[in-house]
Amino acid sequence: MNPEDFARFLKLLSPDTEEAGRLYVRLQKKLVGFFSLKGVSDPGDAAADTIDRAVLRIAAGADVPDVERYCFGIARNIVKERSRILQRENSAFHKFIEDLSNSSAGQVERIYNILKPCFEQLDGEEQQLLLTYCHEIQGRARTEHRRQLAETMEMTVQTLRVRVTRLRNRLTECVQKRSNTV
């Protein structure tokens, strides 16, 4: 990417360099959020691809009154492009669902074995929080269970959910790291 083109892109975000930097980071994070929501495997790369395309089109003379919206439009197109490719390659998808109903499914079994040491790396309180929060409770009883748990921990249910999600994200990162080294 040409540095001058990129500088022009930043200037469109804001004439103030510092503010442009902040808006760029914010835009990048939103794009990552969008691509994650759409189930794209590499949301960071897809976000970078979006910004690259926007920079090039602006350099080529595209009229862009709202850079964020423009990037978001490109991001949507990238998702469409990728989903077209996926539809062609998606023959393994039904096999995945069949496997999932079998508790010894290969992928789940592999993750399960890597997950155990990751789980043990969490401290005692974190482990107990996951065990308690994710305990199999159905329907309305679960809502009450979470409310009581949040009350015990002197926090809101929303904060509790965020905390659990962060723990689960940490486990996912640990499993991904270990998967790469196994």
Next chain:
Amino acid sequence: MTDERIIAYLLEELPEDDQERFEDECFVQESWPTQINLVEEDLIDAYLRDELTQERRQRFEQNYLTTQARQERVSMAAALLRHIDECNAASKAAITLSQTEPTWADRFRAFWSSQNRTLQAAAAIAVVVIISGALWLFVFRAPVPRTFATLTLTISNNDRAEGAQAGTVKLLPDVEALKVSLTLPQQSPPAAGYRVELENDDREIKSAEIAGSDAQSVQVIIPARQLARGQYVLKLYATKTDGAEQRINGSYFFIVE
């Protein structure tokens, strides 16, 4: 943005215009809404726990599970829920086992009916306090390690900087804790109890859990997660019968490779 609307979006239940409007609403916010991740996680759990209606289950499989990243997310959740269910089942089995004494209920009822109201109130408060304490311990206590690496150490009067003889141990990923047997010096005085301090390379000190002791040694258990690679020192303190504490001269050294 309600949970229900997020689910409807993820399952592609919204008309196309609404799908796009939902995305626009997310995008115009100052930061990407974290709420979406939370709801998505609950949705995946509900699918795995078989809590979705037949229609939603179908939509989940046909409209949500369409990318590799999402399939991996579901596999990860499946593995975690399996692990959690197994741990919880093990705890439940332990509780059920301890409840197989049938005479306790009878004894309690007999005791209860024989007391006056003031005593009943006091007893009720005591029971609530005890159950709360037990629940707290059950929910927040650290899990008991099941796989150990072991090490036997003898005391050294050298300083770490002088290159004292140190035991070495390698902690494999499946090891949950290190069990160390500290051989007591020949002339160590009789003690009513012991306390052990664990010091790492950065001179950070933590207390180590005593697993047991006899006339020759003191056993301590250190969770593997507290042990990064490096050199460690264990310092032993004896509590005399009069309650006074005395440091046992010397230290125990070991290296985690």
